[in-house]
Amino acid sequence: MHPPKALWLGDIRPGMRLPLPGFECSAELVAGYADLLDARHPIHVDAAYAKTTRYGRLIAHGPLVIAKVLAELNGIFGTALLVMLDVGEWRFYGPVFVGDAVQVECFVIDVSSAKGSSAGAVRLEIRVLGSDGALVQRGTAGVLISRAPAKA
Numbered sequence: 157m158h159p160p161k162a163l164w165l166g167d168i169r170p171g172m173r174l175p176l177p178g179f180e181c182s183a184e185l186v187a188g189y190a191d192l193l194d195a196r197h198p199i200h201v202d203a204a205y206a207k208t209t210r211y212g213r214l215i216a217h218g219p220l221v222i223a224k225v226l227a228e229l230n231g232i233f234g235t236a237l238l239v240m241l242d243v244g245e246w247r248f249y250g251p252v253f254v255g256d257a258v259q260v261e262c263f264v265i266d267v268s269s270a271k272g273s274s275a276g277a278v279r280l281e282i283r284v285l286g287s288d289g290a291l292v293q294r295g296t297a298g299v300l301i302s303r304a305p306a307k308a
Contacts, residue, residue: 161234164304165276170264174280176228178259181216181252189220200254214254221252221293225260225282229299232262238275238300246295256287265296275302 163174179185190196198205199215206214222243230237252258261283269276278301284293 161231162236162304163233163301164236165267165269165278165301166304168264168267168278168301170266172264174232174262174264176225176232176260176262176282178257179224179228180257181221181254183214183254185224186214186216186220186254189217189223211251211253215251216254216256218248218252218293221258221284222246222295225284226297228260229280229297233299233301236302236304238302241277241298241300243295243297246293248293250286250290250292252284252286252292258287258292259285259289261285269303273303275300277301 186200190201195217199209199211200206200217201214203214206212226240226243229240263281264278265281266279267276268279278299280297280299282293282295282297283291286292
């Protein structure tokens with residue numbers, strides 16, 4: 157019997173869309189990130205300052221959005237997810253404003269594993285869409301995923 161909530165290597169194919177959930181970049185989420193990492197640039201935490209910038213309001217930290225998206229991979233792969241291999245080719249196209257509800261699109265680019273290996277590398281393309289549906293971030297990530305355990 158397979159553990160619950162696992163997407164095993166053998167079930168993954170290039171071109172698959174993975175259902176990563178969207179999330180709200182709430183003021184509490186941004187403040188928590190700022191406190192955790194001592195990343196308190198006023199564009200993220202000072203509404204009066206943010207009004208004076210070209211954005212006119214508070215924006216979320218770019219790496220916060222990346223971290224939140226990558227954390228959701230566990231909900232997709234579950235116990236089959238062994239480790240993150242890399243995060244690469246990440247681009248920022250526009251701000252994520254504090255209070256925005258973002259949507260996430262995730263596609264499998266490639267799957268590779270050595271014959272007889274117990275796991276393989278899965279390459280993902282991740283797109284983050286702002287509240288207006290515009291592309292605000294895009295990047296890739298690699299994860300190591302287990303094959304399903306042998307049935308007893």
